[in-house]
Structure formats: structure tokens, C-alpha cells
Amino acid sequence: MKTQVWIAAAAVIAIAAGYLLLKKEDKSSLDVAAGAPLVAVKVPQLTGDALKGEALFNDNCASCHGKNAAGRDGNGPPLIHKIYEPNHHADGAFYLAAMRGVRAHHWTFGDMPPVEGMGQEQVASIVTYVRTLQRENGIF
Structure with missing residues (x-):
């Protein structure tokens, strides 16, 4: 005991x-200034699903998570951060966040609402894009 x-x-x-x-x-x-990126992100040459995911990310996620998932001061956290490495936030966490929203638990930006009209295929492409950026930036 x-x-x-x-x-x-x-x-x-x-x-x-x-x-x-x-x-x-x-x-x-x-x-940093309000709305400014929170981290520096190296962007590799994107192809296939990662390229498709970039366009979907820009249309659906960048307003909070910033260009290249670098976060936005006052708006949303960077996804290119060790917190979101696959061993801590598996791909399924991204699906749940996009489809159902998520309660704030690592950052002080507030709760994330679900992303309207987001389907599993679109989230899969976004996850491919984010994981590609993470790998390029040393997050495995």
C-alpha cells in the first residue's frame, strides 16, 4: 500500500x-505582437496529401493556428511544438479536435470549437501536412 x-x-x-x-x-x-507566429517553422517541399492538407489547413485552421501551424499570439497554439508530437497527441487527437472540438488543456487560448463541415478525409490530409511540418522541424 x-x-x-x-x-x-x-x-x-x-x-x-x-x-x-x-x-x-x-x-x-x-x-510577440498580437496575431504574430509563436514559433519559427521550416517548411519542406510539399507534395501529394501534404500539399492538399496545406490548402485545407489554410482555409480551416490557420486563422487560429497560424500560417504553417506556427500558432498565432492571442488566437491559438502552434502545432509545430513538442506537445503535439505523435507520442503525446496521436493522429486521432487531431480528428477528435476537428470533429468535436477540444477543451483547453495545454495552453491558455480557450476551448477549440469543432471545425464546421470537416470530414475525415479532409482531416487526414491536414494531419499529413502537420506531421510533415513536424518532421521537418525535428518533432517525431
Whole structure:
């Protein structure tokens, strides 16, 4: 029983430490003009589904998540960020966010509403685009 309590306490401490680190990173990255990109993004040559996803992203997501998913100060978080790496936010998280919306949990931008008229095929292309950008920027 004592072992389980220590494990639970260690888990709570680890989660709190991670939260504090992310909050610190958030504040330092927000020292930019309103609406400005929050991170620098290297963009590779896009082809196929990634190119299609870029157009869909620009039409449906960039108003909050910024051009090239770099985030927008005061509007939405960057998707080119270690928080959104596949091991933490699998592709399914993007589908759920687009189709159902998502409650704010990593950033202070507020809840994300569902994206009207978004189907699974469109989200698949957007995910391909975002993952392509992430890989180019060292997020695996």
C-alpha cells in the first residue's frame, strides 16, 4: 500500500513539474505582437496529401493556428511544438479536435470549437501536412 502511495505521489509531482515547465515556455514564447507566429517553422517541399492538407489547413485552421501551424499570439497554439508530437497527441487527437472540438488543456487560448463541415478525409490530409511540418522541424 505504501508503495502505491509513493508511486501516485511521484506521478503527481512529475505532472506538476511538466505543467510548470510548459507554462514557463508558454510565457516566454508569447513575447510577440498580437496575431504574430509563436514559433519559427521550416517548411519542406510539399507534395501529394501534404500539399492538399496545406490548402485545407489554410482555409480551416490557420486563422487560429497560424500560417504553417506556427500558432498565432492571442488566437491559438502552434502545432509545430513538442506537445503535439505523435507520442503525446496521436493522429486521432487531431480528428477528435476537428470533429468535436477540444477543451483547453495545454495552453491558455480557450476551448477549440469543432471545425464546421470537416470530414475525415479532409482531416487526414491536414494531419499529413502537420506531421510533415513536424518532421521537418525535428518533432517525431
